[in-house]
Amino acid sequence: MQSLEKIKKSIFSLIILIFLIISFFVFKFALQKEKIYSPKISENQIFTDFEVVGLVEEKQINFSEVLTGKNFYLINIWSSWCEPCKDESEYLLELKKNTPVMMIGVNYKDNKKNALNFLKLYGNPFDQIFIDKQGTISINFGAYGVPETFLINEKNKVLKKYIGPLNDKDVYEIKNITNN
Amino acid sequence: MTRMFMKSKILLTIKILIIFILISFNLKNIGVASTFSEEQTINITKNLRCLICQGQTIHESNSDFAESMKKYIKGEIENGKTDEEIFSSLVEKYGQWIVYDPGMSKNTFLLWTLPLLLFLIGGAIIANKILKKV
Amino acid sequence: MIISQLGYYSLIFGLLTSIFIFFNSSIQLKKNNLVISDKTFSLIGFQFFFVLISFISLIYSFIISDFSNETVYNNSHTTKPLFYKITGTWGNHEGSLLLWLLVLTGVLLGFIFKSRNEPNSYRLLTTLFHQIIVIGFFIFVLKTSNPFNEIFPVQTEGLGLNPILQDPALGIHPPILYLGYVGTSIIFSAALASMISNYVNKSWAKNIKFWILFSWIFLTGGILLGSIWAYYELGWGGFWFWDPVENVSLMPWLSLTALLHCIVTLEKRELFKKWTIVLCIITFALSMVGTFLVRSGILNSVHTFANDPSRGIYILTFLLVLVLLSFVIFIIYENKNFAQKSEIFTLSKETAVLINNWFILYFLSVVLIGTIYPIFLDVILDEQISVGPPFYNKLILPFLIPFVLFMSIGPSMKWIKTNFKFRAKSFFVIVFTMVLSFFTVYFIGEKNIFILLLFIGFFYLLLKSLDQLREKTKNFAQIFSHTGFSLLLISILLNSFSSREIVKNIQVGESFALKNEKIIFKKIAIEKEKNYESIVGFFEILDDKNTIINLQPEIRIYNEPEMATSEASIKTTLFKDRFITINIIKDQNFFNVRYQHKSFMIWIWISTLIIMLGGMFAIFRKNKEVNI
Numbered sequence: 001m002q003s004l005e006k007i008k009k010s011i012f013s014l015i016i017l018i019f020l021i022i023s024f025f026v027f028k029f030a031l032q033k034e035k036i037y038s039p040k041i042s043e044n045q046i047f048t049d050f051e052v053v054g055l056v057e058e059k060q061i062n063f064s065e066v067l068t069g070k071n072f073y074l075i076n077i078w079s080s081w082c083e084p085c086k087d088e089s090e091y092l093l094e095l096k097k098n099t100p101v102m103m104i105g106v107n108y109k110d111n112k113k114n115a116l117n118f119l120k121l122y123g124n125p126f127d128q129i130f131i132d133k134q135g136t137i138s139i140n141f142g143a144y145g146v147p148e149t150f151l152i153n154e155k156n157k158v159l160k161k162y163i164g165p166l167n168d169k170d171v172y173e174i175k176n177i178t179n180n
Numbered sequence: 181m182t183r184m185f186m187k188s189k190i191l192l193t194i195k196i197l198i199i200f201i202l203i204s205f206n207l208k209n210i211g212v213a214s215t216f217s218e219e220q221t222i223n224i225t226k227n228l229r230c231l232i233c234q235g236q237t238i239h240e241s242n243s244d245f246a247e248s249m250k251k252y253i254k255g256e257i258e259n260g261k262t263d264e265e266i267f268s269s270l271v272e273k274y275g276q277w278i279v280y281d282p283g284m285s286k287n288t289f290l291l292w293t294l295p296l297l298l299f300l301i302g303g304a305i306i307a308n309k310i311l312k313k314v
Numbered sequence: 315m316i317i318s319q320l321g322y323y324s325l326i327f328g329l330l331t332s333i334f335i336f337f338n339s340s341i342q343l344k345k346n347n348l349v350i351s352d353k354t355f356s357l358i359g360f361q362f363f364f365v366l367i368s369f370i371s372l373i374y375s376f377i378i379s380d381f382s383n384e385t386v387y388n389n390s391h392t393t394k395p396l397f398y399k400i401t402g403t404w405g406n407h408e409g410s411l412l413l414w415l416l417v418l419t420g421v422l423l424g425f426i427f428k429s430r431n432e433p434n435s436y437r438l439l440t441t442l443f444h445q446i447i448v449i450g451f452f453i454f455v456l457k458t459s460n461p462f463n464e465i466f467p468v469q470t471e472g473l474g475l476n477p478i479l480q481d482p483a484l485g486i487h488p489p490i491l492y493l494g495y496v497g498t499s500i501i502f503s504a505a506l507a508s509m510i511s512n513y514v515n516k517s518w519a520k521n522i523k524f525w526i527l528f529s530w531i532f533l534t535g536g537i538l539l540g541s542i543w544a545y546y547e548l549g550w551g552g553f554w555f556w557d558p559v560e561n562v563s564l565m566p567w568l569s570l571t572a573l574l575h576c577i578v579t580l581e582k583r584e585l586f587k588k589w590t591i592v593l594c595i596i597t598f599a600l601s602m603v604g605t606f607l608v609r610s611g612i613l614n615s616v617h618t619f620a621n622d623p624s625r626g627i628y629i630l631t632f633l634l635v636l637v638l639l640s641f642v643i644f645i646i647y648e649n650k651n652f653a654q655k656s657e658i659f660t661l662s663k664e665t666a667v668l669i670n671n672w673f674i675l676y677f678l679s680v681v682l683i684g685t686i687y688p689i690f691l692d693v694i695l696d697e698q699i700s701v702g703p704p705f706y707n708k709l710i711l712p713f714l715i716p717f718v719l720f721m722s723i724g725p726s727m728k729w730i731k732t733n734f735k736f737r738a739k740s741f742f743v744i745v746f747t748m749v750l751s752f753f754t755v756y757f758i759g760e761k762n763i764f765i766l767l768l769f770i771g772f773f774y775l776l777l778k779s780l781d782q783l784r785e786k787t788k789n790f791a792q793i794f795s796h797t798g799f800s801l802l803l804i805s806i807l808l809n810s811f812s813s814r815e816i817v818k819n820i821q822v823g824e825s826f827a828l829k830n831e832k833i834i835f836k837k838i839a840i841e842k843e844k845n846y847e848s849i850v851g852f853f854e855i856l857d858d859k860n861t862i863i864n865l866q867p868e869i870r871i872y873n874e875p876e877m878a879t880s881e882a883s884i885k886t887t888l889f890k891d892r893f894i895t896i897n898i899i900k901d902q903n904f905f906n907v908r909y910q911h912k913s914f915m916i917w918i919w920i921s922t923l924i925i926m927l928g929g930m931f932a933i934f935r936k937n938k939e940v941n942i
């Protein structure tokens with residue numbers, strides 16, 4: 001009877017001990033983990049059932065007409081008031097020149113005059129530009145803000161998602177994927 | 181005599197209780213039926229995390245992201261989407277992290293059941309303690 | 315410069331004193347001295363003194379804006395008002411840890427002073443265990459978070475204090491909170507000591523009860539100040555967000571509340587010894603877990619301090635050591651003395667205390683699991699989830715109903731055995747509760763059976779608590795805290811159901827309406843202060859009786875560091891707060907105006923104060939016959 005009590009107690013202590021040690025290691029790993037949250041790329045197709053308006057020609061079309069499924073698409077969200085976008089335009093121009101990617105710009109919470117000025121100043125890498133006055137189109141893509149870039153394949157699947165301005169490594173990666 | 185008096189009082193209390201509960205049940209069904217999109221937007225945005233802020237809901241935040249999100253949700257409601265449709269499409273885009281309600285899934289099964297399990301275990305220990313005669 | 319040096323060396327002396335006290339008290343324990351020597355006592359005084367010197371040096375460095383000190387440079391600015399220079403001392407990681415250390419050594423001094431009549435071995439052992447914590451924190455401060463780091467070349471201007479921390483309530487929030495939070499350390503040390511010296515009995519309970527109440531009152535106050543600050547400073551009119559950092563202060567509070575009820579039972583009946591000790595350990599462990607979660611930057615939160623993984627690893631390891639230490643001591647000393655000798659009757663105050671602990675520990679487990687589960691899930695399965703208010707509401711609210719019902723009848727239970735009698739008075743209380751709840755539910759227009767049940771429970775608790783005022787032997791401590799608690803629950807519930815809000819984008823001169831009120835945006839003005847510029851919106855609220863209320867919300871643009879904050883303008887009345895904030899909309903002439911009616915806000919603060927008042931009654935009560 002007494003020994004049974006004892007066994008019970010030691011099992012209980014052992015469980016607590018194991019729990020403590022597991023917790024310790026979980027917290028330790030949690031400390032080393034990246035704190036900045038970025039969602040995993042969903043395997044799903046990009047949603048295309050919303051309407052967009054062009055920046056240059058203010059024509060309203062359905063976004064599904066834009067992604068016709070012929071090649072890769074690079075959707076870049078930018079704005080004239082966004083400082084990192086200025087540095088990014090160089091990379092975008094390079095991608096335009098050296099890849100078969102269809103470049104789609106989304107002009108985020110901007111006004112037309114400033115946007116066109118920006119393109120004049122830093123070059124226009126885009127095949128098509130749409131305006132996103134309210135920021136809601138970016139949300140349709142699952143974006144946070146500016147700048148943000150999505151690489152989409154011919155099946156409308158999101159292959160890569162870049163939060164923040166593109167860098168050398170990203171450009172290299174995009175070239176690799178699209179030139180194969 | 182007093183016993184009788186007491187009994188009738190208990191009965192009366194129970195009767196009053198039942199009446200109150202019945203009334204409130206009936207009232208429940210008459211409740212507000214207006215689906216005002218403003219209010220619905222608030223209800224949804226209160227349950228969404230502002231992903232670029234620190235520990236704020238979309239409803240509370242004034243950041244660019246939150247403002248766009250509010251407009252987006254209002255638009256979706258006006259397009260006739262239900263709350264569930266809006267939530268699930270956002271989860272698909274931004275991950276489970278965006279909703280404050282963790283919901284029930286295989287990932288959150290323990291989250292919901294563990295506290296309840298502990299409650300039951302606690303209850304068993306206490307019952308054992310009280311009923312055990314030394 | 316010199317003052318900063320003084321602070322640093324004072325800290326080192328403090329550490330050396332601690333090590334000395336540690337060995338000194340172990341030697342005395344071995345010798346089995348019957349009286350604690352004056353030397354140990356004065357050493358503990360010195361230790362506190364050294365930390366105090368160090369703390370004052372840091373405050374001084376902040377006041378004179380000594381930018382050769384890295385902490386001052388990072389967190390202050392010459393244009394800050396004096397008050398915020400001082401409160402800036404603990405508005406950062408390094409300074410707040412020094413405050414932590416000050417409280418840690420202070421409570422030990424207080425404990426030694428207050429326990430003059432206790433057995434010597436108990437006092438020495440408490441000192442010994444406490445020194446382990448003190449030394450741990452000394453090394454932590456000196457190694458990873460030295461507040462007296464110098465920077466060279468000396469800067470002429472500092473980086474400034476985060477504007478949202480420039481606020482009177484938040485200025486005093488950390489010291490108050492820490493007195494409660496760190497106060498739990500002495501409960502931990504004393505619990506371990508009492509176990510080893512075989513002193514877990516009535517007189518120990520009497521001795522440690524003071525420190526439990528002390529921590530509990532200050533923790534309540536600290537949480538209250540934090541909530542008040544969040545309410546008016548964060549600008550959306552909420553006061554509790556189930557944010558992990560808030561949870562972290564709520565957890566020790568819950569376990570202290572459970573402990574408070576247990577310790578009285580131990581004092582009266584010598585029951586629940588083992589459990590009381592476990593609660594003492596849990597309480598302090600939870601404070602440490604909280605410190606770890608907040609300081610390591612593991613959480614996404616409003617309160618994050620600068621991230622430094624080495625700090626996290628240090629606290630985590632230290633926490634593990636302390637928990638394992640107490641675990642081992644518990645296993646070894648958990649002996650026959652702890653066995654329950656007397657019977658517990660089903661209808662008794664003892665049972666009521668057990669049920670109280672059962673529910674409180676359940677609430678604690680909900681909060682704990684809700685806070686750390688996402689971390690576990692992230693590490694183990696790499697899945698990110700958010701656990702927010704819906705989770706806590708669903709798991710806590712239904713359990714509140716039986717909890718408050720037990721809480722209502724608990725106090726009228728007697729120790730050992732109660733003969734339950736149904737009296738006419740009880741009948742009237744029930745009827746009155748029903749009527750009151752029904753009208754409240756009807757009034758706020760939430761015709762929902764669940765809400766009705768919540769109100770019935772809360773009002774029943776309120777009336778039962780107030781009813782005790784008619785009894786001959788009144789226990790004001792219990793009456794006040796239970797009344798306060800029921801008022802708090804009622805106010806929160808009313809607040810969440812009858813608050814209204816409206817958000818509009820309008821220009822100057824326009825107006826909008828909420829219920830029977832008209833809100834007019836009169837004009838806008840720019841004002842310049844020492845540490846910020848502000849855009850002030852002038853609003854006039856007109857109700858149907860044509861009374862005018864003026865509100866002036868601001869957008870402040872602080873200069874150092876440059877940052878914009880939105881300052882709410884609040885008009886408080888007995889039944890509702892009128893709360894207004896404005897925000898600029900980019901590229902447009904419109905302002906985003908958020909106007910809210912926050913019901914019963916003031917009652918949330920008042921009821922928390924009543925709860926604290928209950929605790930104070932318990933502290934200052936003479937050795938009269940005590941119930942809980």
